[in-house]
Amino acid sequence: MFHIPSTVRRPLAVAGAAVVGLAAAVVLGQAPASAHHPEVSGTATCVDGKWQVAWEVANSEQDLAGDIVSATFDPTFESDTIKAGATLPAFAGDASLLKATQTLDANVTKASLSVEAHWKRGRKDHSATRGATVNIPKGGCRTSKPAVAFTDDCAGQVTVVVSNGSEATGRLRYKVLVGDKEITKGIVEIGKSSEPFVVPASEDETPVKVVVTSRDKVIGEHTWEGPEGGCEPEVAVDQTCDDLSISVTNPPEGLEFEVVFTPSTGEPQTMKVEKGKTATVTFPASDGLTVTPSIGGEDLDPIAWTKPEGCDEDTPTLPLTGANTGAIAGSAGGLLVLGGAVFYVARRRRLRFTA
Known part of the structure; x- marks a missing residue:
């Protein structure tokens, strides 16, 4: 039998253990790279004596959307897109990225963003946190220009x-x-x-x-072009066999105003429309019912109730909350006009209120 000298056995054992450990690291080390995680990056540019970071958050997964659990900016920054509760779309190129632009003063030298995300794949929950830090462009962003x-x-x-x-x-x-x-x-x-x-x-x-x-x-x-979020409120009508409901959703930068809805049958109702909120009025349905909105005494196009199909049947029918082509078609054009009219009339009259 061939015997390996003890002086050689120990170095060989150490080398063998190192090879095994390296192999395990290669195999196991691949797991974190493919694990569920957000991918955070930022690009800095100088803008008029300040600087901006164009943040992007991507999903590591191409077949599963995740949820943003938390998004922490330093310095503090409020984003409409990268925020807690937002959906992190499955990765499908640039269109699937969550983006935000943070503007910083020239005396701030760096900015960071940390994002925690969560995925549910089958019965397993996956969570991970990733972040990135971006420095002000080299040389700073001071300027002599106004x-x-x-x-x-x-x-x-x-x-x-x-x-x-x-x-x-x-x-x-x-x-x-x-x-x-x-x-x-x-x-x-x-x-x-x-x-x-x-x-x-x-x-x-x-x-x-x-x-x-x-x-x-x-x-x-x-x-003047108006705020980025727009100013025109969205108007929606929900018609059931029993009711006609009208909702007005005001954008965050929208005007605050009052609308009086006067039905052809029954008492008028006044709606107070606040910034970034939705207000609703409801009227009992009846044949020939129309509701006329007005702002500051100026009437807009009326909205008519159209009886949904199945209301005359003896069996109970569910309320109609989805698209009812026959009922809504007659007032669809009026709704498009109403949203714009509400904004322009309110703007002209500068109507505001205190809740």
Whole structure:
């Protein structure tokens, strides 16, 4: 029998254990890479003396959507897309990514995002947390150039903020113009910003155009377009054999106003429409029922109740909450008009209320 000297056996045993361990690491190490997890990334760019991070969150899974359990930004930032409760779509390219843009001051040097997500695959729950940290672009984002920020509201107004560059050589004198008319003027110190100034909506309801100049040179101009989330409320009608319900959903930046709904039979009802909320009024159904909305005494197109199919049968019928083509077709065009009319009439009359 061939005997391996003891002086050689020990090194060989150690080497063998190392090989086994390496093989196990290769096999087992693949599991975390394919495990369920969010993939977080961010890209930094300089913008007008500040910087922005374009955050993206992807799903590691191509066949299963997940849920965002928590999303923590540092510095603090509220996102409409990357947030707790949001769905993380199964990965299918760029369109499936959750995206958000965070704007930071030039004195902030880094930003981070941590995302915890959850998946349910069969009977098993999977959770994982991933994050990313992004640094300000190399060299910083200070600028000597002035900048102007414009913010639209649903009343047709534009809020203007003028900023002087952090590396400017002197104070910034500026004027805010609408057409040829000077609305206001001011001075901004180096590295500072002006107080917000609100340019009122135009009297003829055309979008107001704002121009900001410094030493007769245009440094910013903007025409009112409305907030990104839109301003027109959504109007929905739910018709059953017993009721006609009308709901108005106001966008987060929408105008606050009151609508009076007057039925052809019965008492009028007043709806208070608040920002970012849905309000509903309900009327008992009857043959020939119409409900006319009005704002500030100005009537809009009436909404008619159409009896759903099956209401005359002896057997009980379920309430109609889905699409009823026959019942809704007659008022669909009116609903499209009503949403826009509610917004434009409310904007013109500047109606607001305190709940």
